[in-house]
Amino acid sequence: MTSEVKGRFGRFGGQFVPETLMTALQELDEAYDKVKNDETFQEELRYYLKNYVGRETPLYFAERLTKECDGAKIYLKREDLNHTGAHKINNALGQALLAKRMGKKKIVAETGAGQHGVATATACALLNLECIVYMGAEDVKRQALNVFRMELLGTKVVAVDKGSATLKDAVNEALRHWVTNIEDTHYILGSAMGPHPFPTIVRDFQRVIGDETRAQILEIENHLPDAVVACIGGGSNSIGMFYPFVEDKEVALYGVEAAGKGIETGKHAAAIYGGQTGVLHGAFMYLLQDENGFVQEAHSISAGLDYPGVGPEHCHLHEIGRATYGNVTDEEALEGLKLLCRTEGILPALESAHAVYFAANLAKTMSPNDILVICLSGRGDKDVHTISEALGGNLG
Amino acid sequence: MSQLKDAILSVTARGDKAFIPYIMAGDGGLEKLKPTILKLQQLGVAAIEVGIPFTDPVADGPTIERAGERALANGTTLRKVVETLTSFADELTVPLVAMTYLNPILAYGVEQFAADAKGAGIRGLIIPDMPLEESETVQPALSDAGISLVQLVSLTSTPERMERLTKASEGFIYAVTVNGITGARSSFANELEEHFKRIQSYTDTPVLAGFGISTPHHVTDFSSFCSGVVVGSKIVDSLVNEDWAAIEELVSASKVAAVK
Numbered sequence: 001m002t003s004e005v006k007g008r009f010g011r012f013g014g015q016f017v018p019e020t021l022m023t024a025l026q027e028l029d030e031a032y033d034k035v036k037n038d039e040t041f042q043e044e045l046r047y048y049l050k051n052y053v054g055r056e057t058p059l060y061f062a063e064r065l066t067k068e069c070d071g072a073k074i075y076l077k078r079e080d081l082n083h084t085g086a087h088k089i090n091n092a093l094g095q096a097l098l099a100k101r102m103g104k105k106k107i108v109a110e111t112g113a114g115q116h117g118v119a120t121a122t123a124c125a126l127l128n129l130e131c132i133v134y135m136g137a138e139d140v141k142r143q144a145l146n147v148f149r150m151e152l153l154g155t156k157v158v159a160v161d162k163g164s165a166t167l168k169d170a171v172n173e174a175l176r177h178w179v180t181n182i183e184d185t186h187y188i189l190g191s192a193m194g195p196h197p198f199p200t201i202v203r204d205f206q207r208v209i210g211d212e213t214r215a216q217i218l219e220i221e222n223h224l225p226d227a228v229v230a231c232i233g234g235g236s237n238s239i240g241m242f243y244p245f246v247e248d249k250e251v252a253l254y255g256v257e258a259a260g261k262g263i264e265t266g267k268h269a270a271a272i273y274g275g276q277t278g279v280l281h282g283a284f285m286y287l288l289q290d291e292n293g294f295v296q297e298a299h300s301i302s303a304g305l306d307y308p309g310v311g312p313e314h315c316h317l318h319e320i321g322r323a324t325y326g327n328v329t330d331e332e333a334l335e336g337l338k339l340l341c342r343t344e345g346i347l348p349a350l351e352s353a354h355a356v357y358f359a360a361n362l363a364k365t366m367s368p369n370d371i372l373v374i375c376l377s378g379r380g381d382k383d384v385h386t387i388s389e390a391l392g393g394n395l396g
Numbered sequence: 397m398s399q400l401k402d403a404i405l406s407v408t409a410r411g412d413k414a415f416i417p418y419i420m421a422g423d424g425g426l427e428k429l430k431p432t433i434l435k436l437q438q439l440g441v442a443a444i445e446v447g448i449p450f451t452d453p454v455a456d457g458p459t460i461e462r463a464g465e466r467a468l469a470n471g472t473t474l475r476k477v478v479e480t481l482t483s484f485a486d487e488l489t490v491p492l493v494a495m496t497y498l499n500p501i502l503a504y505g506v507e508q509f510a511a512d513a514k515g516a517g518i519r520g521l522i523i524p525d526m527p528l529e530e531s532e533t534v535q536p537a538l539s540d541a542g543i544s545l546v547q548l549v550s551l552t553s554t555p556e557r558m559e560r561l562t563k564a565s566e567g568f569i570y571a572v573t574v575n576g577i578t579g580a581r582s583s584f585a586n587e588l589e590e591h592f593k594r595i596q597s598y599t600d601t602p603v604l605a606g607f608g609i610s611t612p613h614h615v616t617d618f619s620s621f622c623s624g625v626v627v628g629s630k631i632v633d634s635l636v637n638e639d640w641a642a643i644e645e646l647v648s649a650s651k652v653a654a655v656k
């Protein structure tokens with residue numbers, strides 16, 4: 001269904017990178033093809049996912065949320081219960097193990113909110129790899145706690161003050177670092193985006209979310225879900241959740257982009273809904289840009305969704321109509337967050353709160369026999385300062 | 397035939413080396429573009445590389461990136477650069493080579509860009525984030541407009557790739573001299589001479605060295621084993637400081653007297 005010819009998903013994806021990176025991407029492609037079918041590698045990965053990350057994560061029936069919405073039965077896939085608090089560790093650990101196999105001793109990564117940075121710093125400490133993380137200077141200020149965590153874990157955090165000093169600029173700087181240190185360094189990209197083979201590698205390391213969900217729901221309900229909902233930053237937790245269901249036509253797939261202060265204000269991060277096709281960070285994808293092809297800053301209350309593009313496989317799923325992409329504003333996400341706190345005693349990450357809000361509305365339109373699964377990509381502890389500020393408090 | 401290649405070959409036929417300065421269009425204001433280009437061509441350069449600013453210049457180091465930020469702050473766009481160049485295209489005596497990331501060209505429209513660029517005196521194009529494998533989208537329109545698509549060959553390109561890139565490159569071959577991004581360097585790897593000889597063995601298209609070249613000494617050193625050099629960050633800095641003496645010194649280092 002989603003073809004991978006030359007790293008393409010339909011007309012999206014590709015390898016739009018400087019020539020210096022091409023050989024490294026081909027090496028990575030070959031190395032990944034090898035480990036993909038190498039049982040000792042997969043065994044090692046499973047060992048760490050189980051004993052270190054704490055998988056499998058529960059698929060939890062949210063009974064009070066279900067009652068409140070009075071529609072479909074709502075289940076939560078609890079990625080928030082992973083070590084380090086989000087799905088990001090699935091990919092960071094997989095790629096760190098891959099880097100070891102490739103004989104690379106140094107890791108570079110980018111981070112926005114700091115979740116991927118913390119996950120990568122964690123995997124590097126575990127596997128004794130040297131790690132450097134680039135982070136926009138604006139985000140360093142906003143996410144001081146995660147900067148401190150990364151440093152405790154032995155990672156060097158470098159603030160990027162160029163461009164808009166946010167996630168996209170951190171990706172630029174991580175790519176530059178990789179080009180310059182290509183011999184001994186692997187780049188652990190944090191979402192299902194970037195040049196081939198990254199979108200495929202990240203999806204494969206995240207598909208554990210969907211694979212577990214599929215087995216769990218069949219065990220509990222003996223029935224596939226009618227709808228699956230996940231939030232979209234670059235698109236990794238969502239593609240990980242969607243992928244094992246793509247061939248199951250009866251399962252509706254919903255991705256939720258960040259509408260920020262509202263699509264009409266222009267201050268949002270909804271690349272599929274509000275962008276046009278273009279090339280950034282190695283891939284042809286939907287992109288927030290102006291009429292000159294200059295990339296525009298994304299805006300979202302959640303730093304993890306604050307990215308102007310979206311992974312190429314989602315662009316393709318959108319184009320062929322297999323998945324549906326909605327969007328949720330900052331304010332609505334806060335409503336979703338409060339709803340989950342109040343009904344289930346779970347504080348979701350602001351990113352995941354977008355999925356919660358969208359799913360709650362969707363559930364209301366469905367019947368009590370229907371099943372809806374929300375990918376709860378992370379927990380909200382990292383966001384308490386932002387939340388308190390948005391709600392008029394003064395924790396921050 | 398490639399007008400760009402012809403222009404370079406006519407320089408090397410004299411025994412000189414081809415010197416191509418890189419400038420960032422719009423740095424210091426678009427009104428500087430015409431006088432800068434006209435003055436550079438008077439100094440005897442083989443061609444002029446005109447950089448187009450972009451919001452996300454992944455292949456560039458701090459000097460060119462900051463120049464691009466200044467140009468963007470001035471409101472510089474691909475469209476405005478093409479318009480400005482067109483206004484004095486009839487005064488050009490050397491070919492222009494545009495260097496732009498891919499997305500501004502896609503937004504402009506590939507066919508429209510190729511046609512307009514031709515009228516602006518652009519004879520060559522470098523797209524640093526578009527490797528050979530992805531060039532099908534722009535190649536036909538460029539060919540129609542007589543614009544040479546220059547390929548970069550890097551130190552990390554495998555021999556098989558190197559051969560493919562070299563044979564596909566039009567105008568000249570841009571041989572990247574370092575692993576990394578644009579910007580001044582103090583030293584280069586030792587095996588460069590071997591590397592350049594291998595590249596030249598595949599083709600009669602001239603091979604030029606670029607990335608990191610910043611002193612007259614570098615220019616003469618590289619000239620001993622390739623057809624010329626591209627100098628970027630050092631030119632950009634010199635233009636900001638209005639240090640034309642430094643630019644003249646660099647260009648002189650490519651002339652037959654110095655190269656001997």
Ligand SMILES: Cc1ncc(COP(=O)(O)O)c(C=O)c1O
Pocket residue numbers: 086087088112113114115116190191192231232233234235236237238303304305349351352377378379
């Ligand atoms: C908890 C959480 N969810 C979602 C995201 C968005 O990323 P992606 O779309 O790759 O899942 C992030 C990114 O930082 C995150 O931390």
